[in-house]
Amino acid sequence: MPEVLKAPLVVEFPFTRSLGPVQSAFLTGLRERVVLGVKTGDGRTLVPPVEYDPVTAEEIRDLVEVAPTGTVTTWAWNHAPRRGQPLDTPFAWVLVKLDGADTALLHALDAPGSDAVRTGMRVRIRWAGERCGAITDIACFEPYDGSAELTGHDGLFEDMVTGIVAPARLDYVYSPGRAQAAYIDALSERRTVGERCPSCQKVYVPPRGACPTCGVATSERVEVGPRGTVTTYCIVNIKAKNLDIDVPYVYAHIALDGADLALHGRIGGIPYDQVRMGLRVEPVWTEGGRYPDHYRPTGEPDADYDVYKELI
Amino acid sequence: MRPVRDIAVVAFGQTDHRRTSDEFSEVEMLMPVLHDVLDRTGMKTSDIGFTCSGSSDYLAGRAFSFTMALDGVGAWPPISESHVEMDGAWALYEAWTKLLTGDADTALVYAYGKSSPGSVRDVLTRQLDPYYVAPLWPDSVALAALQAQALIDAGETDEPALAGVASRSRTAATSNSHAQLRGSVAQGDYLVRPLRTGDCPPIGDGAAAVILAAGERARDLCERPAWIRGIDHRIEAHGLGVRDLTDSPSTRLAAERAGAFERPVDTAELHAPFTSQEVVLRKALRLGADVDVNPSGGALAANPVMAAGLIRIGEAAARIHRGLSDRALGHATSGPCLQQNLVAVLEGDAR
Ligand SMILES: [Zn+2]
Numbered sequence: 001m002p003e004v005l006k007a008p009l010v011v012e013f014p015f016t017r018s019l020g021p022v023q024s025a026f027l028t029g030l031r032e033r034v035v036l037g038v039k040t041g042d043g044r045t046l047v048p049p050v051e052y053d054p055v056t057a058e059e060i061r062d063l064v065e066v067a068p069t070g071t072v073t074t075w076a077w078n079h080a081p082r083r084g085q086p087l088d089t090p091f092a093w094v095l096v097k098l099d100g101a102d103t104a105l106l107h108a109l110d111a112p113g114s115d116a117v118r119t120g121m122r123v124r125i126r127w128a129g130e131r132c133g134a135i136t137d138i139a140c141f142e143p144y145d146g147s148a149e150l151t152g153h154d155g156l157f158e159d160m161v162t163g164i165v166a167p168a169r170l171d172y173v174y175s176p177g178r179a180q181a182a183y184i185d186a187l188s189e190r191r192t193v194g195e196r197c198p199s200c201q202k203v204y205v206p207p208r209g210a211c212p213t214c215g216v217a218t219s220e221r222v223e224v225g226p227r228g229t230v231t232t233y234c235i236v237n238i239k240a241k242n243l244d245i246d247v248p249y250v251y252a253h254i255a256l257d258g259a260d261l262a263l264h265g266r267i268g269g270i271p272y273d274q275v276r277m278g279l280r281v282e283p284v285w286t287e288g289g290r291y292p293d294h295y296r297p298t299g300e301p302d303a304d305y306d307v308y309k310e311l312i
Numbered sequence: 313m314r315p316v317r318d319i320a321v322v323a324f325g326q327t328d329h330r331r332t333s334d335e336f337s338e339v340e341m342l343m344p345v346l347h348d349v350l351d352r353t354g355m356k357t358s359d360i361g362f363t364c365s366g367s368s369d370y371l372a373g374r375a376f377s378f379t380m381a382l383d384g385v386g387a388w389p390p391i392s393e394s395h396v397e398m399d400g401a402w403a404l405y406e407a408w409t410k411l412l413t414g415d416a417d418t419a420l421v422y423a424y425g426k427s428s429p430g431s432v433r434d435v436l437t438r439q440l441d442p443y444y445v446a447p448l449w450p451d452s453v454a455l456a457a458l459q460a461q462a463l464i465d466a467g468e469t470d471e472p473a474l475a476g477v478a479s480r481s482r483t484a485a486t487s488n489s490h491a492q493l494r495g496s497v498a499q500g501d502y503l504v505r506p507l508r509t510g511d512c513p514p515i516g517d518g519a520a521a522v523i524l525a526a527g528e529r530a531r532d533l534c535e536r537p538a539w540i541r542g543i544d545h546r547i548e549a550h551g552l553g554v555r556d557l558t559d560s561p562s563t564r565l566a567a568e569r570a571g572a573f574e575r576p577v578d579t580a581e582l583h584a585p586f587t588s589q590e591v592v593l594r595k596a597l598r599l600g601a602d603v604d605v606n607p608s609g610g611a612l613a614a615n616p617v618m619a620a621g622l623i624r625i626g627e628a629a630a631r632i633h634r635g636l637s638d639r640a641l642g643h644a645t646s647g648p649c650l651q652q653n654l655v656a657v658l659e660g661d662a663r
Contacts, residue, residue, distance in 0.1 A: 004334050009429070011373050015442060023443055046554065048444045054549035074465065074557065076457030077505035082434065084449035093454045093504070095553050104553030106445055106458075114505055119465045135444045166447055168438060172373040172430040177337025208383055209340040215357040215386025217343050 005181045009174040015166045022051045025063050028161045030137035033127055034153045037066045037101050047101035048135075063155035066100035068125040069148045070141075073097050073104045077114035086140050092117045096141055099148075108140040116143065124148065133161030179209035182221060187291050190283075194259055196220040202260035225256035228295070229303040230279040231312045232262075235272055250275040254295055255311040262311050269296030278302035319411045320530040320537030321658065322523050323352040324626035324633075329492040329518035329614035332428035338372065342424045342519045343384040349420070349521045353533040357386040360523075361416025363393045364407040366400030366423035367618050370435050381424060392416065399423060400520060400622030401583075401644030401654050407524055408543055417526045418533075424519035425618035432515050432617055440648065441550050453512055453586075455648040457504040459557040460588035464506060466558045469591045471506060475499045477587040478510040478612055485609025492516045492614040513585040518616030520623045538629035538640070538658040542570035545644075545654035552649060560596040563643065563653040567597050570655045572641055577657070579604045579631050579640035581624035585611040589650055593643060597655075607631065621645065625656050632660040 019027060022038050026049050029036045038049030039062040046054075053060050076093045078085070085091075086108035094117075095104035110126065111117050124144035131137035176184060179195055183206045186193040194205035195218035202211065203222050211218050233252035239245075250272050253262035267275050268284065280300040283292030325348035327333075333341050350356065363385055367378050378395045387393060392415075396402045400423020407419035427435075433451035440446040463469045478499060485491035492514045500509030523533070530537040546562035546569075548555050567573060580603050584590040590605070599605060606612075608627040611620045621644025631637035642656040 006334065009373055017442055019443070027443070046551070048551070048553075050551065054551065054554050073553070074458050074462040076454055076461055076507075077502070078454055079502065079505070082449060082451055084434075084437075084447075086448055093450060093458055095458060097553070103551065106450060106552055107448065119461065135447050164443065164447075166442055168446075170370070170373065170430055170435055170438070173334075174373065174429060175334035177340050178335060179340065180337060181335075208380065209337055210343055210383040211386070212383040213386060213388045215343075215346070215384060217340070 004175055005184060006173050006175045009172040010169065011172065012167070012169040015168060016163060017166060018163045019161065020051045021061060022049045022063070024160050024162055025155045025157070027133040027135070027164065028157045029153070029155065030135070031131045031133040031161060032157060033068070034151050035066050035068055035098060035125070036063045036155050038062060039064055044102040045100060046103050047098050048105050064100070065150050065153050065155070066098045067148045067150060068098070069144060069146065070096045070098035070101070070123060072109070072117070072119055072121045072123060074119055075109065075117050077117065086136065091140065094123070094141060096123055107138055110140045110142050134164055177209060179207040179218065183207055190285055191223055192225045192256060194222050194224050196222050203258060204261050205256060205259040205263055222258060224258035225283070227280060227282045227298055228254040228256035229308045230267065230275065230277055230281060231255050231308050232277060233267065233275055248272045252295070253312070254281060255308050260311065265292060266294040267296070268294035276302065278305060278308065315412060315540070315542070317412055317414065317526050318530070318539055319408055319524055319526045320534065320539045321625065321629035322525045322530050322534035322537050323349040324520070324522050324630045325349045325352070326490050326520040326623055326626065327518045328490050329516045329616050331492065331514070331516050333426060333517040334428060337380070338377065338424055338426060339381045339384045341426070341517065342381055342422060345519045345521045346384050346420070346422060349523050353523055355418070355523070355533070360418055360420045361392065362407055362410045362419040363391055364395065364403040364419065364421050366396045366398050366403040366622065367425060368397055370438050371425050371427060371430065371432070371617055373430055385420065399618050399620065399644050399646055401625055402545065402646070404522060404524070404622055404625060405543055405545060405654060408540060411524055411526045417529045419524040420521065421524065421622065422519065422521040423619040423622045425616045426517040427515045427617050428517050452648065453507060454504045455552065456586040456588065457507045458552070459592070459649045460506050460511070460586065462557040463588050463591055468558055468595070469588060474511050474587040477590050481606055481610050481612040484607050485613035488608045488613065490614065491609045494609070494613060507586060507588070511587040513611050513615030516614060516616055518614060518619055520619045520626055522622060522626050522629070534633065536633055536635060536660050538632035538660060541657045541659050542572070543654070543656040544569035545652065547652040550651065555649070557649050558592065560592050560650050560653060563593060563596040563650065563655065566653050566655040567641070570657045572597065572655055572657050575639060577603060577639045577641045579607065579628060579637040581608060581610065581628040581640065581642050582606055583611055583621045583624045583644045585615050585620070587612065589645070592650060597641065597643070621654065628656070628658050632658055635660070638663070
């Protein structure tokens, strides 16, 4: 088996989320250093607040202020903080029941060591220096023996926060697996390989290691191309971001000779409005390219429709 | 309430679970397992009435990642197929309801997960409440540790007892050739206190598959079918601070609805990736000392995310197939601190 191919893969997205009336008030409150809960039908105060009673599913809107001080209900010592977590020095994860609340809020507690943390200990909010209306407006909790005054806020603010942007990033190391690795390896030698299904004899390009018709593993490696036939195509009129290709251009399905599945690629070397089904093409490689840059006409007569009709 | 049709697990297969499987794509990892269960029943993919799978795009780092795996089941010509972005145990639930309707007599259920390409502790933070929790990136071990400390504070367990759960599970796994962690495993240092590495599941890749069949078809396909007497799943509030982390009322209710308390079970396969969660589940399910809990080693021995819950039901069924159990409970969980729970009760024919 050749060396396993691997490459870093970063998935990153700024999730934009709108807030309902209760979450909006809560997060706006954090921006103003006011902590709000919501009252349930049976008189409990939920902090952080939600829009529906977790027991009865009734809609709840009755905001009530609670204190920025509270009591730890459970904790866990995190000696090795991970990316994105509230503190980059060792800290305790805590659930804190704020004074006036009946439920607990998850956050971080800044403490000198695990010996300084216990269930039942008193803590208070340490506010972030810059606040925007997000749970991270609470920088963390810190040990605090006293209690705090309420501001008397009713939960109505000017300039309410109506949404949050929650960036998420996850890092992966992608490995394509056996069949696709062989395909990529062959491309580095400017060859194209597929795999033949032992049951239906179809040759799949690029191979994924399985025949989707028969549901069996494909294993016999088959070299295909380099020439092929345009089976169908479209004309692209909108320029993609970061793509240095003039529009309009043609993107086509190309059945390489010997393959039973068309792959796709750009057609060049011919005016876009002269590309047609049945056009015979060959790959064009650029210096250092890891796959064909585009396909161009070979000059051969067009393929007969009957030859490629099953591959459209 | 008894199901309107008798439906059984007639075959179960799983991969060897390993820290990495980067030489294989998901479908390459999955396919031998699919063929294993088909071979056990003598069926072909074209004989299957309904197919349902469980997996996660966040684990794969790709959108619609399950469509690739479909190549492994021969999805052309078109098949009756569905997918849950969850553990395969919930795919099994969907397949069971499909069979109950009479629309199909057999179902193939499969699940797979490769944790090795990413960091599963971070990946799982993306299933948390996106407004109040996910922006803090509390990882799966941290949340389980909060639950463990709550149990310790409540006097329901202590660190030596948790170490005992870890040791018992991995000793049991010595008889499970598929398990990733077997035999003597050090409890190790704190990962997030009070949980040590030994209290946490191994991170690994793997896949599993089950075939379900209804009525006489089940008897044709399997010598001793594992009849599903009941199956139910329940969820609790997503807010961790709303819940009592020392208890699992959703597990208890699901078990009640599945008929688990009507008669004692002899075997329980519990999906408890953390030692502390077994403490919670044993209490919720009222399991006595005479019940064989996780003879496979459980999720502490192999925890392929998205497949580990289905494997619990499969392992419970396989005990019945082999005549080692007459009435077994399979449990699966999803979400932080046992947020959502599924319970299946399986029985073999009287001997
Ligand atoms: Zn085939």
